Amino acid sequence: MEESLLFRLDYADYVFNRPCNLERVFRLCDEDKKEMNVLTNSLFTPYTLKDLELKNRVVMPPMCQYSVTAKDGIPNDWHHVHYLSRAIGGTGLIIIEMTDVEPDGRITDYDLGLWSDEHVPAYKKLVDGIHAHGSKVGIQIAHAGRKAEDAADPVAPSAIAYPDANYKQPRALTTEEVRGMVQKFADATRRAVQAGVDTIELHGAHGYLIHQFHSPVTNKRDDEYGKDLSRFGVEVIQAVRKQMPAGMPLILRISAMEYVDGGYDVDHAIELSRAYQAAGVDVIHVSSGGEGPAGARKPGNYPGYQVPFARQIREALNIPVIAVGALDEPALAQSVIGNEDADLVAVGRGLLRDPYWAIHAAVTLRGEEPSIPEQYQRGY
Ligand SMILES: Cc1cc2nc3c(=O)[nH]c(=O)nc-3n(C[C@H](O)[C@H](O)[C@H](O)COP(=O)(O)O)c2cc1C
Secondary structure: OOHHHHHHHHHHHHHHHHOOHHHHHHHHOHHHHHHHHHHOOOOOOEEEEOOOOEEEOOOEOOOOOOOOOOOOOOOOHHHHHHHHHHHHHHOOOOEEEEOOOOOOHHHOOOOOEEEOHHHHHHHHHHHHHHHOOOEEEEEEEEEEHOOOOOOOOOEEEEOOOOOOOOOOOEOOOOOHHHHHHHHHHHHHHHHHHHHHOEEEEEEEEOOOHHHHHOOOOOOOOOOOHHHHOOHHHHHHHHHHOOOOOOOEEEEEEEEEOOOOOOEEEEEEEEHHHHHHHHHOOOOEEEOOOOOOOOOOOOOOOOOOOOHHHHHHHHHHHHEEEEEEEOOOOOOOOOOOHHOOOOOEEEOOOHHHHHOOOOHHHHOOOOOOOOOOOOOHHHOO
């Protein structure tokens, strides 16, 4: 511990041309910490974007719980315990799982939804609960399109089924219905904002509706929503932005690479992201795949396999990005921030295994200050 602090303080003294003294090596004053944060971005330095102020760079990405037993789209006790424990565990930003804009937009009937004003109080209670434990809250607004498994009549840009026997044949939305769908994203966003969220994430990844529109594999329309593959996403972004306070950042999750044969590559994802940034997106959350079974091109097997995509999008567009995908080894997550591959790191399955992942990562990364709740301090 002392050794690493020594090195970092020496480095601070070198850069800021200040004399070093031994006391400061063992007891960091706030000024030191501020300077060190300037020097070394870390998982545990705060991050501010517009009005969103995060205490650290650890993000819980959206993860469906399929736990709405009442099938009404409304969060219940499970969601409270699940999300509040990750807040107690020190997570900077919690993005609530895929939350759908209409009942038939759910993957299953057990998913969350925000299709009615009556849903708002339950979400407000959840958001207030997370806030009370120091995390900021986002919510992923989505529609499953052709991947809506329980919908009687799933809809999609084109009548092309997901290539798997579990999925039904979807019906192509009419042009009028596409416009109506844009409005449904806006209405769900308005409700999320009423519930008190700090940021909105649009689900443009993993083969769900926005992704289906911007992929040449699933969008064969001949109207304006097919001639320009980004048009649906752009209209959704413009519509949801109108429902959000100007200072609230908008995140879009994208699959940077498709793995189905004939799928798009990262260059297409960069062009899509460029159009989405121009339409009002502030942060790209960079994932990949989900549009169908992998063909000749396979997703990487190694920790951090999606980080190169995040870096490419960040550099091409000069836009903040969230990196995700097998980043739950603290030193690896730390290096993604330190090397400026990404601005934020999302840890999914790691947070399913350990609600206190952020605290434990800070303990593991020597020199970081874990935000341990007072009640638990005797455990450390
Ligand atoms: C149980 C589970 C549910 C998920 N649900 C969603 C979801 O609702 N929306 C989404 O964009 N990704 C979803 N994902 C993907 C995660 O957000 C994340 O991108 C993925 O797990 C890779 O990150 P990891 O290696 O840190 O787990 C889900 C993943 C898991 C394991």
